Amino acid sequence: MSRAHWWRLIGPPLLAAAVLVAGTPAVALGAYQASIDVNTTAFNPPCDGDVNNIVPKMMTAARAAYVRLGHAATAYTGVDFTRARTLARTPFDWGYYVHSHGDYYWNSTDARRYTGFREDSGDCSQAVVFSKDIKAKRVGRQSNLVFVSTCHAADANTTMPDAFAIAKTKGFGANVLGPEFYVGYVGLQWDSDEWTFEQRFWNGLATGKSVGASFDVAMLGAFNAPGFDADWWGTYQWMGVAGPWTTCRNCI
Amino acid sequence: MISTILRRRLTLGGLAVAALVAIGASTSQAADPFVAGGRSTRHVDLPTRGADAAKARGHAVLTALGVAGARETVERLNDRFDHRTYDEVTSLDSRGRPVAITRLDLDGSVGMAVALGWHRVGGAAVDGPGAVARANASARAAGLSPHGRPDVRASAGAGGWVVSWPRFVGDVPVRGDGLRILLFADGTFHGLTRTERPLAAVPARILDRDAVRVLAERAVASRAGSRAGDLGVATVELAWLAPNARPDGTTLDAPDETLRLAWVVRFEATGSLADALRTVEVWLDAGDGHSLGGDVIE
Numbered sequence: 001m002s003r004a005h006w007w008r009l010i011g012p013p014l015l016a017a018a019v020l021v022a023g024t025p026a027v028a029l030g031a032y033q034a035s036i037d038v039n040t041t042a043f044n045p046p047c048d049g050d051v052n053n054i055v056p057k058m059m060t061a062a063r064a065a066y067v068r069l070g071h072a073a074t075a076y077t078g079v080d081f082t083r084a085r086t087l088a089r090t091p092f093d094w095g096y097y098v099h100s101h102g103d104y105y106w107n108s109t110d111a112r113r114y115t116g117f118r119e120d121s122g123d124c125s126q127a128v129v130f131s132k133d134i135k136a137k138r139v140g141r142q143s144n145l146v147f148v149s150t151c152h153a154a155d156a157n158t159t160m161p162d163a164f165a166i167a168k169t170k171g172f173g174a175n176v177l178g179p180e181f182y183v184g185y186v187g188l189q190w191d192s193d194e195w196t197f198e199q200r201f202w203n204g205l206a207t208g209k210s211v212g213a214s215f216d217v218a219m220l221g222a223f224n225a226p227g228f229d230a231d232w233w234g235t236y237q238w239m240g241v242a243g244p245w246t247t248c249r250n251c252i
Numbered sequence: 253m254i255s256t257i258l259r260r261r262l263t264l265g266g267l268a269v270a271a272l273v274a275i276g277a278s279t280s281q282a283a284d285p286f287v288a289g290g291r292s293t294r295h296v297d298l299p300t301r302g303a304d305a306a307k308a309r310g311h312a313v314l315t316a317l318g319v320a321g322a323r324e325t326v327e328r329l330n331d332r333f334d335h336r337t338y339d340e341v342t343s344l345d346s347r348g349r350p351v352a353i354t355r356l357d358l359d360g361s362v363g364m365a366v367a368l369g370w371h372r373v374g375g376a377a378v379d380g381p382g383a384v385a386r387a388n389a390s391a392r393a394a395g396l397s398p399h400g401r402p403d404v405r406a407s408a409g410a411g412g413w414v415v416s417w418p419r420f421v422g423d424v425p426v427r428g429d430g431l432r433i434l435l436f437a438d439g440t441f442h443g444l445t446r447t448e449r450p451l452a453a454v455p456a457r458i459l460d461r462d463a464v465r466v467l468a469e470r471a472v473a474s475r476a477g478s479r480a481g482d483l484g485v486a487t488v489e490l491a492w493l494a495p496n497a498r499p500d501g502t503t504l505d506a507p508d509e510t511l512r513l514a515w516v517v518r519f520e521a522t523g524s525l526a527d528a529l530r531t532v533e534v535w536l537d538a539g540d541g542h543s544l545g546g547d548v549i550e
Contacts, residue, residue, distance in 0.1 A: 042528035043548055045475040052548055053496065053503035057288035064289035101528050101550040118528060126528060151530075151550060154408065172370040186408050188530060192496060192547045196507070199333050203292045213350060216366050219409050220445035222334070222428035222507075224493065224547070226416055231408040236370055237349075 032144070032242035034071035034095030036062045037081045039120040042101060043191075047124040054191040055099060058149060058198060062097040065202040069145065070242035071095045081120040083127045090137045094144045094242055096164065099194075102150025104157065105130065115160040117150045134163035141165060145211065145240050146182045147201075149194055153184025154231035160184065161233050171235040172212065179245050181211040181234035193228045196221040205240050212236025285332060286506040292333035298326065302339075310341025310354045316393040317441050319352040319367040321345045335449070335509040338363055362394045366443040371411060371436040378413070378439035380404045386439035387415035391431060394444060398431050412437035419448060426451070426492040426511060451492055452512045455539025459515065461488050467541050468517035468534040482525035483532060487518045490538060497545035504545070513538040 038059040043052035059075050066073035071094060076085065090096070102117040105128050116133075118126040143164035153160055161168055161182045171177035183201070185194065197218045204214025215232050286292050298306070307324040314320035321343035330337045336357070343352040355364040378386060384402050391398045398417040407414040412435050419429035426449075434443035459467075465488050473480040493514050494507035519532040528550070535544040 039550075043550060048525070048529055048532065048548070053545070054548075057503070057505055060289040124524075124528070156408070170370045188549050190533075190547045190549055192507070196333075199288075199292055199506075203333070206291045207293060209350075212370070213353070213366075213368050215409070216368060216443060217353065217364075219434060220364050220366060220432070220443050222445070222447040222449070222494075224427040226403050226414075226418065227405055229405075229407050229409050229414075 032071045032094045033089075033092045034066040034069075034073040034097070034144075034242070035086070035089050035093050036066065036073060036075040037086055037096075037098040037100070037120075038062075038075060038077045039081060039100035039118060039126070040077045041120050041122055042118065042124070042126060052191065054195050058099050058191075058195055061199060061202050062099075062147065062149075065205060066095050066097065066145070066242075068206055069095070069240050071144075077120055079120075079122040083119045083121075083129045083133070086119065086129055087133055087137050090134050091139075091141065094142070095146070096143065097147045097149065099149040101126075102148065102153050104152055104155065107132070115153060115155075115158045117148070117153075131159040131163040134160075138163065138165065142178065142244065143180050143182075144242055146180075147198075148182070148184040149198065151185055151188045154182075154186050158184065166234055168233045170233060172237070176237070177235045179235065179238050179241070179243070181232060181238060181240065183215060183230060183232050186229035186231050187227070189228060189230075190225050193221070193223040193225055196223060197228070197230060208239075210237045211240045212238075214240075288505045292506070293329040293331045296328040296330050296337060298328035298339065302328075305360075306339035306341055306356055309356055309360050310339070311343070313354050313356070313362055313365060313394055314341075314343050314352045316395075317352075317365055317367070317390060317444075318393075319343070319365075319441060321351040333506040335506070336363065362396065362444065362446060364443075364445045365394060366434075367441055371438075371440060371442070375438050377437040378435075380413070382439055383413035383435055384415055386435055386441075387413070387433040390433055390435075390441045390444060396431060396444075396446060407434065410434035410436070410442055412439070412442070421451065421492060424490050424492060424513070428494065428507075429492075429511075449494065450510050452510050454513055455537070458490075458513075458538050459536075459541055461515070464488060464515040464536055464541065465517060467536060468515075468519075471534060471543075472519060472532070482521055482523040483519040484522065485517060486520045486531075487516075489516050489518075490514070491516050493535060493544070495535065495544035496547075497543060499542045501543065512544055514544050515541075 040055050063073050063075040100117040104113045105116045114130040114132050116128045116130040146164045166180050166182045200218035200221050201214045204217045303326050306326045324341050324343050326341045328339050338355040341354050342350050345351050352367050357363050403416045405414050416432045417430050419426040429447045431446050436442050492511045494511050496504050514535045515538050517534045531549040533547040535546050
């Protein structure tokens with residue numbers, strides 16, 4: 001583990017203690033909490049003219065995967081997936097998955113762009129959750145597995161990993177970054193290909209492959225679009241298990 | 253494309269055992285389909301003789317690709333998402349760490365191979381034509397003979413390049429099928445996948461393109477209500493694809509095992525609708541126009 005990251009290991013207990021003193025929201029009680037935010041409203045009638053049967057599968061699979069990794073995982077959609085609720089939960093999230101419309105959105109307050117995604121909110125008018133919003137709430141606390149299942153989440157200029165205190169560095173071999181891994185899509189991608197990628201990724205983890213190996217196997221799916229692409233940052237050999245480091249059996 | 257694949261056969265005895273296991277797996281798969289949230293692969297017993305043969309074959313494949321380790325482990329898996337049963341051979345280094353994986357079809361041919369880990373670019377990066385040449389060499393090393401014009405693209409996830417030889421039937425693309433090879437930026441091998449799924453019979457009569465367009469527009473309009481005007485038809489094309497819904501509209505958790513000839517009607521979003529989604533595809537059976545599912549870019 002890098003010395004630069006040591007403080008992130010004690011950050012979560014300190015944060016948890018502060019929360020307990022201040023009054024504990026119900027969401028803080030689960031060990032190694034993971035939130036799964038899924039926008040279903042935007043991609044079904046009346047917001048979209050065609051029924052999207054892929055998104056519910058993604059939600060079910062992601063929640064099950066985080067549970068298998070040892071998280072107390074809860075899925076949120078509709079009025080439970082709003083900007084306000086996501087930002088209220090994020091300080092307590094060790095794991096996070098979101099599936100929604102994503103982009104490199106213009107932020108008029110800061111007069112610059114940030115990577116972000118749209119809330120669900122249960123209606124067709126959906127606010128953007130900017131990476132800077134998440135970063136302000138998490139203030140550098142350790143993340144485990146963060147899967148941003150949106151377009152542009154892993155473009156070269158993405159600002160989303162930093163919101164979860166994950167450097168855009170590929171840790172492999174002796175370069176071990178901590179128990180963290182960020183996955184997202186590059187450019188525009190179809191839901192059917194994202195579903196194929198995600199099922200292969202979750203299945204890799206479920207069968208004992210590292211996060212990096214699961215990513216590599218997932219990249220070899222039968223994708224409909226020839227331009228399918230995703231990217232990652234974090235520790236390749238980490239097994240995805242919730243919480244701080246215990247052991248990394250495949251690290252050098 | 254893959255019609256002339258050089259298939260290296262296991263022994264006749266091994267094939268007979270493999271065929272029996274495959275029949276059993278196929279039958280149970282139909283009765284027990286993949287359900288979202290569960291594992292898509294499950295263990296299938298593999299006789300010692302078959303395991304030894306698979307490990308030897310896997311070692312040979314990974315050695316030819318330049319990524320073999322010191323020893324191998326093997327597990328036969330029934331993959332209910334991909335509708336395949338294969339031997340997954342994992343190559344380990346001298347300290348027992350996985351360094352490569354290959355998935356062998358039950359006739360010993362390579363379905364997938366991957367070099368695990370991240371490869372920092374030490375030497376010079378290759379360009380597109382260089383990537384095609386390297387991918388061709390990797391394919392041949394794995395016993396495959398790609399034909400046709402390759403599609404070559406830069407890829408972040410691959411670490412450099414993806415070179416594909418997509419499958420066509422006549423002029424019609426078979427979505428997701430073909431040979432795809434991932435290379436690191438300097439041209440070294442990263443991954444390979446070969447997919448050739450069964451196709452349904454071609455319908456006796458193919459619906460007219462204009463009729464299909466009307467059908468798709470009507471379907472979208474009935475469901476989108478006032479927002480239907482924000483979706484305009486961009487293209488109408490024939491393709492072979494794996495349905496993701498049944499004719500009654502219920503969902504399939506895994507893409508269907510058999511590909512069907514479909515009219516793919518693509519709608520582009522405009523106006524306020526484009527804030528939430530970009531493109532929608534409606535998939536209609538090319539013969540009778542029933543829904544085969546669809547897709548969306550959000």
